[in-house]
Every structure is written in C-alpha cells, then in structure tokens.
Amino acid sequence: MKKISSNKVFGGEHAQYTHWSEANNCEMTFAVFLPPQMDDLSELKKVPSLYWLSGLTCTDQNFMQKAGAFKRAAELGIAIIAPDTSPRGENVPDDENQAYDLGLGAGFYLNASEAPWREHYNMYDYIVKDLISDVDEHLNLSTSRAISGHSMGGHGALTIGLKHPELFGSISAFSPICNPTNSPWGKKAFSAYLGEQQDTWLQYDACHLLEHATEPQAILIEQGSADDFLDEQLRPESLMQVAQKSGHSVQLHLREGYDHSYFFISSFIEQHLEFHAKYL
Numbered sequence: 001m002k003k004i005s006s007n008k009v010f011g012g013e014h015a016q017y018t019h020w021s022e023a024n025n026c027e028m029t030f031a032v033f034l035p036p037q038m039d040d041l042s043e044l045k046k047v048p049s050l051y052w053l054s055g056l057t058c059t060d061q062n063f064m065q066k067a068g069a070f071k072r073a074a075e076l077g078i079a080i081i082a083p084d085t086s087p088r089g090e091n092v093p094d095d096e097n098q099a100y101d102l103g104l105g106a107g108f109y110l111n112a113s114e115a116p117w118r119e120h121y122n123m124y125d126y127i128v129k130d131l132i133s134d135v136d137e138h139l140n141l142s143t144s145r146a147i148s149g150h151s152m153g154g155h156g157a158l159t160i161g162l163k164h165p166e167l168f169g170s171i172s173a174f175s176p177i178c179n180p181t182n183s184p185w186g187k188k189a190f191s192a193y194l195g196e197q198q199d200t201w202l203q204y205d206a207c208h209l210l211e212h213a214t215e216p217q218a219i220l221i222e223q224g225s226a227d228d229f230l231d232e233q234l235r236p237e238s239l240m241q242v243a244q245k246s247g248h249s250v251q252l253h254l255r256e257g258y259d260h261s262y263f264f265i266s267s268f269i270e271q272h273l274e275f276h277a278k279y280l
C-alpha cells in the first residue's frame with residue numbers, strides 16, 4: 001500500500017493510497033480521513049471507521065472534497081474510508097459508448113460474472129476483502145465499522161451492510177437506489193455485469209436482502225423530495241414497504257426541497273456521523 005497524497009485537516013489527516021486489488025485485478029486508489037485521536041497510540045483507544053461508497057461518475061475524492069464531513073468526524077473520532085467506484089487502468093474495459101452509468105465510475109458494488117467485465121469489475125469483493133484487509137493491516141484502526149454511501153453507493157452500502165452485519169454495525173445511505181432490479185440504472189448494469197439470470201440480481205437488491213435479513217440492523221436513509229431520480233431510480237418507498245412487512249426498522253428522513261447533489265449530502269452528513277457514532 002503506497003501513500004500518494006497527504007493534507008492536514010481539522011487536526012487530522014486526509015490521505016490517498018494506492019494498493020493492488022486481487023478482486024479487481026488492478027491497482028486501486030482510495031482516500032482516508034484519519035481523526036486527531038489517531039495520535040493516541042493506545043491499543044484500547046483505536047478509532048472506529050465509516051466506509052463511504054460514492055455514486056456514479058465519482059472517484060475517491062468527491063465525498064472527501066464536497067461532503068464537509070471532517071470537522072464532525074474529527075470531533076467524534078471517526079476515520080472515513082472512501083474507495084473509488086470502479087476498477088480503472090489501461091486494461092480495464094469501459095462501456096463502448098462511455099456511458100456514465102456503466103463501466104468506469106459505475107462498478108455497482110457487485111462481482112461481475114459476464115465478459116468483458118468479470119476480469120476486473122468485482123467491487124463487492126474489493127470492498128469486503130481487499131480494502132478492509134489492507135486498511136486493517138496498515139492503518140491501526142479498530143475493527144468497529146459503519147457503512148454509508150450515496151445513490152449507487154447507497155445501494156452498495158445497503159447491500160454490503162445487510163450481507164455483512166459481522167463487518168458493519170450500522171448502515172446509512174443518502175438517496176440510495178433501493179430496488180435496483182426495478183430501476184433503469186440497476187437493470188442496465190445488472191444485465192451487463194450479471195447477465196439475464198434474475199436470481200443473481202436479487203443478491204444485490206436491498207429490498208430482497210432486507211426481506212430475508214435475519215439480524216436486526218440500524219439503518220438510516222436520507223432522501224431529498226426534489227431529487228430528479230427519486231421516482232424512477234431510487235424507490236425508497238419499496239424498501240419501507242419491505243421493512244414494514246418483515247418487521248425490520250428503517251428510519252427514512254424525507255427532506256423537503258433537497259436534490260440529489262452533494263449540497264444535500266453536506267447538509268445532513270453530520271447527523272449521519274452522529275447516528276453511526278451511537279453504534280461504533
């Protein structure tokens with residue numbers, strides 16, 4: 001793992017690293033925020049972390065530069081880990097039309113089974129195996145973790161969090177794609193990456209995973225009412241219906257007038273950090 005940038009911020013550090021990913025078969029970049037409490041080297045006081053998964057078109061930097069999370073994360077003593085949203089590099093295929101919602105910047109946090117994607121587009125294993133293992137080995141954080149994300153990354157946070165309660169103690173999401181098997185973004189990506197076998201798609205659909213979840217998990221969703229993607233792509237009402245039927249508790253905050261952008265995320269990120277701090 002190699003550090004490629006470092007900035008002091010709110011008494012802590014923002015840094016970028018590159019490392020090899022076995023899952024994605026390429027070099028990956030990720031960013032971290034390490035709070036000032038990291039300077040206390042006591043093993044008993046290792047700091048917990050929030051994994052943030054970004055949305056379509058993002059890199060490791062969108063959240064770090066736009067969300068305004070560092071001040072509160074520094075106060076709460078929470079590290080933030082922000083991976084890239086897809087594999088990248090010379091040998092990594094992109095969509096032939098370079099569409100923003102498939103290929104580079106659009107990994108959808110799944111393991112692809114179809115050519116030409118399967119050699120590199122394995123963001124699910126990348127997060128759950130390669131990233132966590134390198135962060136744990138090199139960054140001296142505690143193993144207490146939370147997961148959050150935005151839009152495609154909200155889908156990633158919900159699905160990975162629901163599948164791995166042993167890795168993530170709480171889940172939150174901003175404007176998540178809640179039911180990708182019924183959304184144009186999800187259908188396009190899942191057809192390409194996973195083929196037409198729809199049973200496999202369900203393994204990456206938060207509604208299906210919540211319906212079959214056996215452990216209760218703390219879940220918070222933030223959604224803007226003026227989000228252009230709300231009705232067609234995001235469908236939080238489907239997740240709330242499943243939550244109600246299956247007896248799982250999901251908090252949904254519907255925020256009047258907010259859109260899909262990082263202006264929305266920066267308005268409520270502190271509340272999400274405070275939510276996760278209760279479980280970390």
Ligand SMILES: N[C@@H](CCC(=O)N[C@@H](CSC=O)C(=O)NCC(=O)O)C(=O)O
Binds near residue numbers: 261
């Ligand atoms: N019109 C945009 C569409 C892409 C977009 O809105 N990306 C969002 C995530 S959407 C779902 O995953 C985003 O986070 N963009 C980056 C940002 O910093 O705002 C386009 O074509 O770019």
